[in-house]
Amino acid sequence: MAIVKNDSVIEQEWITVEAEDDLPSSDENLIVPLARFKEQRDDLLGRNGGLGVLLNPGDAPEDLAGDLDRLSIITVNFPAYTDGRGYSYGRVLRERMGFKGELRAIGDVLRDQILLMHRCGFDSYDLKVDGETALTKVRAALKEMSVYYQPTGDGRATALSLRERRRAAMEQKAS
Amino acid sequence: MSLQVVTANRLDDGLVVFLTADGGWSENINDARTADGKEAANALLAEASAPELDVVIVGPYLIDVEQQDSGLVPTKYREVLRTKGPSVRADLGYQAV
Amino acid sequence: MYRYDDFDRQLVQERTEQFREQVKRRLSGDITEEQFRPLRLMNGVYLQLHAYMLRVAVPYGTLRCDQLRELGGIARKYDKGYGHFTTRQNIQYNWPKLDEIPDALLDLANVEMHAIQTSGNCIRNTTTDQYAGAAADEIEDPRPYCELIRQWSTFHPEFTYLPRKFKIAVTGSPNDRAAVKVHDIGLRMHYNDAGETGFEVIVGGGLGRTPFVGKTVRDFIGKNDLFSYLEAILRVYNRFGRRDNKYKARIKILVHELGVEEVQRLVEEEWAQIKDGSLKVGDAEIARYIEQFAPPAFEALSDDDADFERHKSESRAFSNWVRSNVIEHKQPGYAIANVSLKPIGGIPGDATDTQMELVADLSEKYSFGDVRVTHEQNLVLPHVKKADLFAVWTALEGAGLGTANLGYVTDIIACPGLDYCALATARSIPLSQRISERFGDLDRQHDIGELKIKISGCINACGHHHVGHIGILGLDKRGKEFYQITLGGDASQDASIGKIVGAGFSEAEVVDAIESLVTKYIDIRDGGERFIDTYRRVGMDPFKEVLYGDR
Known part of the structure; x- marks a missing residue:
């Protein structure tokens, strides 16, 4: 198990508790499932440690509206890599709701989906391999393609916009 | 009495193959190792499903066969087609050679 | 192009x-x-x-x-x-x-081609009218929008792991040759009250084990807004489409279960949030794509060509081919030539390497290098001068590609079926071959007129049997192939799903059954009625009776 973020392997600094688990001490950094966050929102926000929320497929990221700036991390679970709901959650959180914290893909996170996740706003990936392998995989995945057709919130220039830019440059040159 | 063999597709060229007596894979169903009865069949399938075979074949499964004069013949038409080739193109598949 | x-x-x-x-x-x-x-x-x-x-x-x-x-x-x-x-x-x-x-x-x-997204639970190849840019009845060439959809959907990071596959079809003509009402999204170009062209958006059509004719979620979407609207539909589907059951995962089931009004509400709500975003495509950008599909350099010709008329009167075979396979072009003096991949007794849709090369050569010489593939598994040379049709036909005829049967009873759609497909439950091709041989006589085919037979070798309906005037579904009944017949399906603008006529038939019986249905139609048709028209007028009973008597 290794987490890759910003081109390096990072430590797991978060404890994820399930719906029924006891809460750890107030100083621990804690991630709770969305349902529990909704139930115990005020208690959770009153703790000392950092707070994050886990989204499972079927959850509505919109439920976090208003609380996003108090969350340091959101983990999105891909129980199977074929369940693509998390991609939409990523884009909604980043592009619509303006979430600025860490957006981590967890679960069945594989090399060949990482570029798609990155394009949908994810910036960290929890892979089920050792650190060095994980880093190699993420690096390889992120540089595999260099042309993108769709505008997303990832800041990559689309083919459409690059064509536009080139046309403008050529017109300027011509005039 | 139900006679079964294991079939799969070969990973690199995708062609139909059968698990043989020596644990290899043959394009000819008559080279296949037969299992008589459920227990033997399960053991055969377990052998074919070994993780290390994932780089040799794809999707092993058991099929029912009968011993006929001409050799082993699958009981299901779908599997007969796999041992021969498309019924509409006698020039293609194993039937062509 | x-x-x-x-x-x-x-x-x-x-x-x-x-x-x-x-x-x-x-x-x-x-x-x-x-x-x-x-x-x-x-x-x-x-x-x-x-x-x-x-x-x-x-x-x-x-x-x-x-x-x-x-x-x-x-x-x-x-x-x-x-x-x-x-x-x-x-x-x-x-x-x-x-x-x-x-x-x-x-x-x-x-050669600028690929196999991207031709399978998987993603947005598949966008299909359209095979006569785009050539058809006399077209409002506008739909291909610029198809190309923009191709780009938008290629490696869409959010929509690569959808609940299930997703198919979009577009028609630029009121006569729908792209079967848009039986796709996940169908786009039908039309004019709004202001006289602008845009698209009616139809969602949730599809075949497979639960066939549906799609429902309209929006009467009109302007071209600039098309892509954000598609994105809104896909996001709603990706988030809310069922993933618990593969057979209930297509968007048609979401539309069916939530109702089209609720799906419409969700889509409109989503669209409201993204419509002014970066997916809005400007007029200048669209114009550049329209330019890419500009008509070729047609010559100004008279619509009548003396040689063409002479060849028709001299060669019965040529005039027969013109009658069935040549269609009116929007440009005077030109015609659309359909290349049948349905030789009598042949395998529907198959073409050899040399046949493909021949059609490529003909298109280069006679059709501005343009060739089309139809969803009915034929090829098209879309822009042939009438004066060149005889030369084209002669070359096609020499390569076994000159069959004069477009739209006839032998122009059968058939999936590969059990001869090739791992999912099939019965063979489709041999049955299509037997039917084709039975009705091979050209005069008889012409007399029968337009009759669309479509054969699928399993419930997944790749052979579109649900929308065949006569549909045939191959199933496995205790190890034997048997075939279920449906009547009254239609993939056109008058789309309808065929109804099962009764108990299935064995492989040996089914060709006779088809012939009985056709004979009945000939007996009872009114004037110029097509099979489907007669069926719609008289209903199932007369046909049921010829197949089953009092049973």
């Missing part, structure tokens, strides 16, 4: 390299079959009954002559000398080797 620029070219080349790498990782054991499967599917590689199958995209059914020539070359180099044109306007090869597929994809990339 659209030409790749360096961005398109680079993307397809990178994809080819990516797949080469993935194949290498698969063969070395770095990834398992389970992990590899969706990756190969996303590149059109299936594992079928006998071998791998490679499905190559023909975006919106349009090919240049050099592309078709390359498809012929690939058939020879990597396959067994033939390919199969499908009901999705694509082509399939039945015998490629996995370790050679990356090379085949590279050859394709060199």
